[in-house]
Amino acid sequence: MENKVPMLEIENLHASVGGNAIIKGINLVVNEGEVHAIMGPNGSGKSTLALVLAGHPAYEVTEGSVRYDGQDLLELAPEERARKGVFLAFQYPVEIRGITNAYFLRFALNAIRAEQGIEELDTIDFLDVLKEKLEIIGWDESMMNRPVNDGFSGGEKKRNEILQMAILEPRLAVLDETDSGLDIDALKTVAAAVNKLRKPDNATIVVTHYQRMLNYIEPDFVHVLADGRIVKSGGKDLALELEEKGYDWLAPEVAAV
Template identity: 70%
Template sequence: MLSIRDLSAGVEGKTILRRVNLEVRAGEVHAVMGPNGSGKSTLAQVLAGHPAYTVTGGQVRYLGQDLLAMPAEERARAGVFLAFQYPVEIAGVSNASFLNAAVNELRARQGHPELDAMEFLGLVDERLKLVEMDRSFLSRPVNEGFSGGEKKRNEILQMAVLEPKFAILDETDSGLDIDALKVVAQGVNRLRRPDNAIILVTHYQRILQYIEPDHVHVLFDGRIVKSAGKELALELERKGYDWIREEVAATQPTGA
């Protein structure tokens, strides 16, 4: 579904990702872990098409298309979804009108007619239950005045409504208490299907207790330095990231 080859990228002239390689097949959940500053969020933003990031090398194929050549909105229309680490507050735009605009944009691209108000509410009502939110969230401006947990749940609500083929969850677990984490994880699990895929970007192993990954990768200094099954996450939890640092130092001659 997604094939990342030798991807190098940076922001403001600073190189962050250095020849990242990653293969994601339909039905899989990949966890990308790593210490702060390793490039996890950059990877997420680059895949979603944030214009502030510059790709300096490599390529990303997504369902046979050149993902990097597509502007952010076209990636979204093709089924790519990023759950933001810091969801943006949008004054004066209600959650409902935002979701409605996004759903109808997608439907228009897929050749479906727009949903009328009743159909839209029917769809949203059902998805609200997934993340245990009530209808009052719909009339509030997007993320404005939301608690940290509400913002993250709102991201998953959008994901549930838009039904992406490929979702990147950027530190969706950070700042969540255990109850909110369970709600979010449960929502994500219900959205798992054999024909979609998820990259979970996280610092901690905690969320992986609730969303079980098929593969775990360690991103370090802009490179994927280790890939294994879910047991790697537990090892990282136990030992921290220092041993990775040492391993990387041992395999790379200084000055290289």
């Protein structure tokens, strides 16, 4: 590949929560157009990495740097990161009563458009955008008049994350275990939606425990995280190898780090 444009540059990243070090020196570069999969056993720091990138206040970066489009990402507030195109599909999407899905999404989209200097959408124009995107995940409008994630099943919540991603059109999407809790049909729909949203100038980080999702979202790179560090990187075949052998065979490498 030529003329690679680096979008995200993570250098020697260390992060802790409540004084416990979770991430212990991650280095990773994600270029435009790439899909990276982050895999690893439970407790390896996968979700922490996703939350640190999004700016969750409970996580403290103790060392290292993260640059996003050449800018220091860590100094930006979570909403500023979002407005600049960083999107996190939550592992556990949050319920918000009192706000409809449609209202929430329109507000979010307009916040992002305002940042980009694009005219805000009124209710009617937004509805047009919404209709188009709803098709991608196979929903009708009735889901939009319900409060955000309130009373949604696990699968509906995950679909809702992808719908938000489709509408907000992020530059960098981080999918945190979006596959967990999905049956195979839902997984296919979600993966198809993610693939449809891939563009040469955006990038995706897929955080997952299982290889299953990577059958449908084909990664350019696979990284294995263990005890807060990337212990192995490779192409998509690495995921298959992990599926076959599990994570244990990497233990010596973990110990060697």
